[in-house]
Every structure is written in structure tokens, then in C-alpha cells.
Amino acid sequence: MTTTYTSYRLISQDISKSLDRVAGKPDVARETEYYLANIGSIKSINDFMADSRIYNYALKAHGLEDMAYAKAFIRKVLTEGVANEEAFANKLADGRYAELAKTFDFAMFGQATTSFDKAQRGVVDNYLRQTLEQDAGDDNAGVRLALYFERKASTITSGMSVLADDALAAVVRVALGIPEEVAASDVDKQAAFIEKSIDVEDFQDPEKVGLFLERFTAMWELHNPSDNYDPLAVFGSSAGHGISPDLLLSINSLKLGGR
Incomplete structure (x- = not known):
């Protein structure tokens, strides 16, 4: 597997x-x-x-x-x-x-x-990179998100800049296991929560980005096992893990782009 x-x-x-x-x-x-x-x-x-x-x-x-x-x-x-x-x-x-x-x-x-x-x-x-990420996403949306985050991480300067990009926000929410009530809260509160949980300056360091994506992919895999990938399968899992069904559905419908 x-x-x-x-x-x-x-x-x-x-x-x-x-x-x-x-x-x-x-x-x-x-x-x-x-x-x-x-x-x-x-x-x-x-x-x-x-x-x-x-x-x-x-x-x-x-x-x-x-x-x-x-x-x-x-x-x-x-x-x-x-x-x-x-x-x-x-x-x-x-x-x-x-x-x-x-x-x-x-x-x-x-x-x-x-x-x-x-x-x-x-x-x-840019076209080749977009195609690479899209092809990866055809097999596993988590891989596409990880590749996108890796490409865009150096542009992150604050919690608000994370929230300004739906795909970046999705990766951070999954990696941190952000509860649904926080994800649905005021954006200023969300930005403050993100900055309290992680040092955004770490995203200027490729090694630290790699470690963060290890965390993200582990959390993603927990709820979307690669041997039977189905984003709807999370409906049968415990809600205590911090990734809501709505969040997973929104992740799978994200439109990723940018340079």
C-alpha cells in the first residue's frame, strides 16, 4: 500500500x-x-x-x-x-x-x-506544475493539497494569509485538527488561533515545511486510508478527531491554483 x-x-x-x-x-x-x-x-x-x-x-x-x-x-x-x-x-x-x-x-x-x-x-x-498536481489529485486529493502547500508555503506571512487561500487553509486545518466550531468562527479568531498554534515563519524553511506536511499527510491518511480512499467514509468515524465531514467534502471540491 x-x-x-x-x-x-x-x-x-x-x-x-x-x-x-x-x-x-x-x-x-x-x-x-x-x-x-x-x-x-x-x-x-x-x-x-x-x-x-x-x-x-x-x-x-x-x-x-x-x-x-x-x-x-x-x-x-x-x-x-x-x-x-x-x-x-x-x-x-x-x-x-x-x-x-x-x-x-x-x-x-x-x-x-x-x-x-x-x-x-x-x-x-506553471502549466506543467498545475498538471502534475491535478494528476496527483486524481488518485489522492491529499497528495495534491500537499504539493500545493509545498509550492505556496513561502508566501505565507500570517494566519490571515493562510485563510485567504482555501487550499492552504484546508491543509492547516487538517494538520492541526482544528475543530469545526473554530473553522466556522470569525476569521480574525481563526487567524489568531493559527498563529498561536504554529509559527508561520517556519514556512520559509523547506525542512520545516516538510515536517509540517508529514503531519498533514498523517492526519489525512487517518481519515482517508489509501487502500480504500473514499472521502465519504469519514461519516462513519468518530467526530473527536477534529476533521468534520463538511471540511473533508470542501477539501475535495477545492479549486487549487496560483503560481
Whole structure:
């Protein structure tokens, strides 16, 4: 039996090889080849929106694959850019939109936007990582969450920054066994509870992040055994372990993204 932690470590301990395996998948290789061959010819937001393969690839790279249908919304994000504090993307709580606008900052750079490395190889790197995490999640959502947390841990600066990202918050709640009543409480109280329970500065240290994810995967495995993974099985377990059925269901429906 391969546990959640073992599966996570098999991917994480040699992330370059894991990403190479993803890059070699025929469908991924085909879309990546198309993206790199054509992104340089995209000179405007209209061009970007008109090429569905470029558009979908870029959105997936930013964790926004599920928002590809909302073209008017995405157009507004790109049209206003990020230079102005009042820009649409800057007002959204979800930072993925601002990241998309930074990568494709047509508002600032016009036709030169797609000539920068961040819009070319940078997008490809993000696409491969997103695909890697999604593929892992198809087998075990806990592995996907662990990989996501590992990637984003260095951006955590406070309890509130944890709560601002649903996936990060889910990992922390599971790892700490946060009771349902705390998870449903005022966000300021939740942030204070998190900061009291862990030193967020530890997340700047990869070794300490690894130890934290050992704890998370152990707690996840306790309620979602890998030999019979079923998030609904927790309904038959004791409520005293600190992970509620509602929390587990919400974890399995999370939309993970970001850079």
C-alpha cells in the first residue's frame, strides 16, 4: 500500500523528474509545443482571447482552468492590468487573477507582452506544475493539497494569509485538527488561533515545511486510508478527531491554483 505521505514524497523528492514525466505525456507535449510556437504571435488581448488553445493553456497555468468560460470577466482582468491599485484584478480576493494580469500585462506592454520569458517559458513551467498536481489529485486529493502547500508555503506571512487561500487553509486545518466550531468562527479568531498554534515563519524553511506536511499527510491518511480512499467514509468515524465531514467534502471540491 502506498500512503498519502509516500505518494507525496515520491513526487516531491525529485520534482524535476516528476515534471519531466508530465511534460512527456502526449497531450501535454502537444499543447505545450503549440503554445510555445504561437504565443509570440499574440499581440493583443483580442488575439489572446481568440486562440482557444493559447487561452486555455494560459488559464490552466494560472490555476484558472475552471474560469475559461467567463471570457468577459477575464477580458476585464486583462484590460485593466495591475498598475492601478483600483484595477479590477487588484480588487479581487483571489490573487490568481492579478498573477494572470501580471503575466499578460497588455495594459502596460502592449504588443511586446508575449515576448517576455514569463509569458513563454514561465507559463509552460506553471502549466506543467498545475498538471502534475491535478494528476496527483486524481488518485489522492491529499497528495495534491500537499504539493500545493509545498509550492505556496513561502508566501505565507500570517494566519490571515493562510485563510485567504482555501487550499492552504484546508491543509492547516487538517494538520492541526482544528475543530469545526473554530473553522466556522470569525476569521480574525481563526487567524489568531493559527498563529498561536504554529509559527508561520517556519514556512520559509523547506525542512520545516516538510515536517509540517508529514503531519498533514498523517492526519489525512487517518481519515482517508489509501487502500480504500473514499472521502465519504469519514461519516462513519468518530467526530473527536477534529476533521468534520463538511471540511473533508470542501477539501475535495477545492479549486487549487496560483503560481
